[in-house]
Amino acid sequence: xxxxxxxxxxxxxxxxxxxxxxxxxxxxxxxxADRQIFNRxxxxxxxxxxxxxxxxxxxxxxxxxxxxxEDALKRGKRVAVPRCVEGTREMEFxxxxxxxxxxxxxxxxxxxxxEKCEKFEDYSNGLCIIPALTxxxxxxxxxxxxxxxxxFLSAFKGETAGLCYERCMNKELPRGRFDxxxxxxxxxxxxxxxx
Numbered sequence: 001x002x003x004x005x006x007x008x009x010x011x012x013x014x015x016x017x018x019x020x021x022x023x024x025x026x027x028x029x030x031x032x033a034d035r036q037i038f039n040r041x042x043x044x045x046x047x048x049x050x051x052x053x054x055x056x057x058x059x060x061x062x063x064x065x066x067x068x069x070e071d072a073l074k075r076g077k078r079v080a081v082p083r084c085v086e087g088t089r090e091m092e093f094x095x096x097x098x099x100x101x102x103x104x105x106x107x108x109x110x111x112x113x114x115e116k117c118e119k120f121e122d123y124s125n126g127l128c129i130i131p132a133l134t135x136x137x138x139x140x141x142x143x144x145x146x147x148x149x150x151x152f153l154s155a156f157k158g159e160t161a162g163l164c165y166e167r168c169m170n171k172e173l174p175r176g177r178f179d180x181x182x183x184x185x186x187x188x189x190x191x192x193x194x195x
Contacts, residue, residue: 007174014142018133018168022061025165033165033188034064040186041129042071046159052078052126054093054158057102057110062131063163066099073097080120083111084148091148093120126158130182135164136173139181139194153180161186 025033041047053072058065072079080093084106094112096102105111120126130149132141141162143149153160162182166189185192 010174011142011145014170014173015133015145018142019061021167022133022165025167030064034067036188037063037163037165037186038067038071040191041068041161041163044161044184044186044191046127046161046184050077050125050127050159052080052120052122052158054080054082054120054126054128054156056082056129056131058131059109063165065129065163068129069096069099080126081110081112082148082152083114089147089151091152093152094118095120123155124157128153128156128158128160130160130162132162132164134168134170134173135162135182135185135192136170137192138172139183139185139192140173140175140179141182142170142173150179154178159183163187166190 047053053068055065055069055072056062057069069079078095080095081102082091082093084091094114094117096112096117101112101116102110103113130141130153132143134142139162160180160182162185164185164187166187169187181194183194
């Protein structure tokens, strides 16, 4: 597919388009879509069966994950949230027990307070909720371009689920040989399973 031209420019154009779609979503439309995605996620067997949920704390233009974090904690799951490692493009996950365990960190995103939280060490299992601006039908993602999740997912051996608004889905995205696709992608309209 993406043979001609600069792949970085193609990715940048897709990112800009998806950011704009998300910025233009009316509040009630976003709330409705977030609720539909949440309901689909909590009905996934991967979610119901997992004991550890690795999940980002959403920003304003991302699919809401706060409701999911609250639900997982109520169900007695262990919830691990990413924290960027200063001076690198790496991130580490830490278990939280409430939103009080979070502080504003890199990029103004809520991250675990390292001194209050236990570090997540077992990369062999759990369900990781993956953020992205867009996913394609095969489960590949295009994130915000910093590479944090790409690096983390190269070592993570558990299950993965991507969250995306249906309006931001793409038929096919440019990808590299090291890109890992999500096991399942959940939108406000459907669940796309790769397994």
